[in-house]
Amino acid sequence: MTQAVHIFEKDARRLWLQIAAVAVLFAAYAFLSPETALNNNGALLDWNGIPAALVVLACWTLGASAIHEDSPAEESPFWLTRPYDRVSLVAAKILFLFAFVFVPLLLAGVVLEMRAGASVFANAGALIGLCLVRSLWLILPALSLGVVTRGLLDFSGAVLLGWVLLLLTTDRGFGIGTFLYGPDGPGNPLRNASIASVAPMIVAGIVVLGMQFANRHTMRSRGYVAAGVLLSGLLASSDGVASFSRRVAHPGFDSQKIHLDFDRSKPIQADEQNESCADVPLQVGGLAENMVIRGTGIADETNAYFSTFRGAHVEIQETENQYRARICPVPFTPNHLTLHAPLTLEVIEVSAVATLPVNRSMLDAGGAGRCEIREDVTSYLRCTLTEPVSGVTIAGLEYPGYQNFARGFGDAGTFPLSPVLRQKFDGVSKDMPGGWPLDDALRRNDARLVLRNERIIGAFPRTLIYEGLNLPRERFRLRPKPVSPGPGMPKQ
Numbered sequence: 001m002t003q004a005v006h007i008f009e010k011d012a013r014r015l016w017l018q019i020a021a022v023a024v025l026f027a028a029y030a031f032l033s034p035e036t037a038l039n040n041n042g043a044l045l046d047w048n049g050i051p052a053a054l055v056v057l058a059c060w061t062l063g064a065s066a067i068h069e070d071s072p073a074e075e076s077p078f079w080l081t082r083p084y085d086r087v088s089l090v091a092a093k094i095l096f097l098f099a100f101v102f103v104p105l106l107l108a109g110v111v112l113e114m115r116a117g118a119s120v121f122a123n124a125g126a127l128i129g130l131c132l133v134r135s136l137w138l139i140l141p142a143l144s145l146g147v148v149t150r151g152l153l154d155f156s157g158a159v160l161l162g163w164v165l166l167l168l169t170t171d172r173g174f175g176i177g178t179f180l181y182g183p184d185g186p187g188n189p190l191r192n193a194s195i196a197s198v199a200p201m202i203v204a205g206i207v208v209l210g211m212q213f214a215n216r217h218t219m220r221s222r223g224y225v226a227a228g229v230l231l232s233g234l235l236a237s238s239d240g241v242a243s244f245s246r247r248v249a250h251p252g253f254d255s256q257k258i259h260l261d262f263d264r265s266k267p268i269q270a271d272e273q274n275e276s277c278a279d280v281p282l283q284v285g286g287l288a289e290n291m292v293i294r295g296t297g298i299a300d301e302t303n304a305y306f307s308t309f310r311g312a313h314v315e316i317q318e319t320e321n322q323y324r325a326r327i328c329p330v331p332f333t334p335n336h337l338t339l340h341a342p343l344t345l346e347v348i349e350v351s352a353v354a355t356l357p358v359n360r361s362m363l364d365a366g367g368a369g370r371c372e373i374r375e376d377v378t379s380y381l382r383c384t385l386t387e388p389v390s391g392v393t394i395a396g397l398e399y400p401g402y403q404n405f406a407r408g409f410g411d412a413g414t415f416p417l418s419p420v421l422r423q424k425f426d427g428v429s430k431d432m433p434g435g436w437p438l439d440d441a442l443r444r445n446d447a448r449l450v451l452r453n454e455r456i457i458g459a460f461p462r463t464l465i466y467e468g469l470n471l472p473r474e475r476f477r478l479r480p481k482p483v484s485p486g487p488g489m490p491k492q
Contacts, residue, residue, distance in 0.1 A: 003085055007092035008099075011066050018062045019100050025055045029417065030108035052417045056138060059101050063142025064155040066096050072212050073150045086213045093143070102135045109419040116384040116420045119367035123386045123419075130387060130419050136202065144205030147212040148222045158225075165229050196244060197235040204228025253347065255460035258293065259285035260345070262325070262466045280466065282316070282323040287347070291457070292318050295345035314341045325464070339466040347458040353385070353393060353451035358441045365451060369420070371395075379438040380426045381449060387421040391455030395425045397436045399447040404436060 012019065029051050070089060109127050113120050120127070141159070149155045205228065208221045235241045266281035284293060295316040315326045325341070354365040363371040369385035385393050396405035406425045426435060441447035 001088075003088040004092040004095065007070070007084065007089060008095050011069050011092070011096050012100075014069060015062065015065055018058070018065055022055070022058045022062050022100060023104055025051075025058050026104040026108045029055055030111035033112065033418070055417060059138040060142045060155075060159070061152065062100065063097050063139060064146040064149070064152060066093055067143065067146030068149075068151060068155075071150055072147050072216055073154075073218050090209070090213050097139045097142070101138050102131065105135055105138065105417065106131045108417070112418050112420045113369075113386055116386070117364070117370040118386045118420070122367045126386060126389050127419050129389045133389075134417055140202065140205045144208050144225055147209055148218050148225060161226075162229050165226065165233060168233070197238065197241045198232050200228040200231040200235070202228075253458040255345075255347075255458060255462075257286040258345075258347065258460075259283065260293065260462055260464065262464060264466075268470070277326050277328040279317075279324040279326055280469075282325055284323045290350055292348050292350055292454075293323070293345055294318070294348060295343040295462075297341050297343035314343065316343065316345065337469055339469045340463070341465070342461065342463045345460055345462050346456050347460075349391075349455045349457045351453045353453060356449040356451070358397070358438070358444070358447040358449055360442065363449070368451070371449065371451075373438065373442070378426055378435075379442075380424055381436075381438070383421075383423045383425075383451070385421045385423070385451070387419050388453045388455070391453050393421050393423065393451060393453050395423065396450040396452070397438065397441055397447065398450055399441060399444055402437070405450075406436070 033051070070084065106128070109131055110120050113123065113127065141162075142155075145155055145158045145162070149158055204224050208224050211217065211224075212221045261283050263281040263283045268281070269279050270277075287293060293316060297314050314328075317324055317326055327339070353368050356363040356365065356371060358373070360373055360375075363373075365371055365383065365385060369383065371381055371383040371385075373379060373381055381395055381397075383393075383395060387393070394405050396403060
């Protein structure tokens, strides 16, 4: 232990300038960021991209420099002239990065949550969890690449090579968000679903760190790092990895217990928000109280003479604890047909964040942050909230006869460091598909805004069939189903 402390103190003295630079960048990110001021969206995107990227690069440079102080790459003369106990050496480097990378990241998160009006103590667990995950991207690359390079020039080349490898293997383009949030990006409930895709990089980094300090097989270690990066890049865009991650996180999930079918006892209604769609009631059973189901698919008809219904979009929606299938066919769809709808369904765990009145004042989200209704070209809700460890925070507008949830933007930028989630929810008119009638809601006394966290816990396919489906004729200009000519009848 004494030797580890000695190495730590030696590195701190020699790298004090880089330590100060990292501290200044974290402080600027925490105190000067406009992201908690509910400003325009462009400022949020710009700040969370470039300044956060500078913090990441500074942390990587500091970590690599700390490793290079006692470089284990190749057959370094250091190992012969001044040997250290290798356990003490590894412990000293980890302690160094914990003190000068993880701790500043955590303190910056505390400052940002305080500026957002959030309760730091109430959200301490989520804050520490998020910082631990994000510190992997600030610490692990410096450790795993630093031990197989001999200087910052070699380290920079290794980082560039890793970026090229990821660019070639990730079919949707390189981005840390691809690995943190899965193939569908950070703006929806799939975020954090495919964290297993980064497991090869994490395992390779840890194994190479220990192996290099123990044996200094540098060429072999470089191969392991490259293999881990390649494998993670190949897995990052795989929907199967996201599905595997959800099964591991929720091993008791059983899709067979969920019942879903069309409710033929209730009338089919024209959709109020989209005049080209209809709402077909559904029967849903087997879901816990804190879960909802959502899904989409492309339907077709199976027994109609005309094929104009093929390719119709079907979306499962929840409104006031009632489920419906929104069906959007093409014009002149025949009536009395059999609908065949193969769907991809997702089971989502829901937890309440806050319920807010609809008014123009600053809205307190109960320790999770704050929101504000702003009026520009359109009326919209802008929220600054603490981020959930997994899933996303969404917002909904509710009043009798109306309910609609929107997802917003989620984390912005390539390197998300902030524990504060910034979202903007648009809507001003019922004539806008998916838009909120906020202007109408502001004139009511019974309208409310609902904030909740959503996390996907399972996904499965299911095919729904509706025999004898009749859509509202007055809305869709339906064409009667052709009748086959009987005996003695002339052909049409």
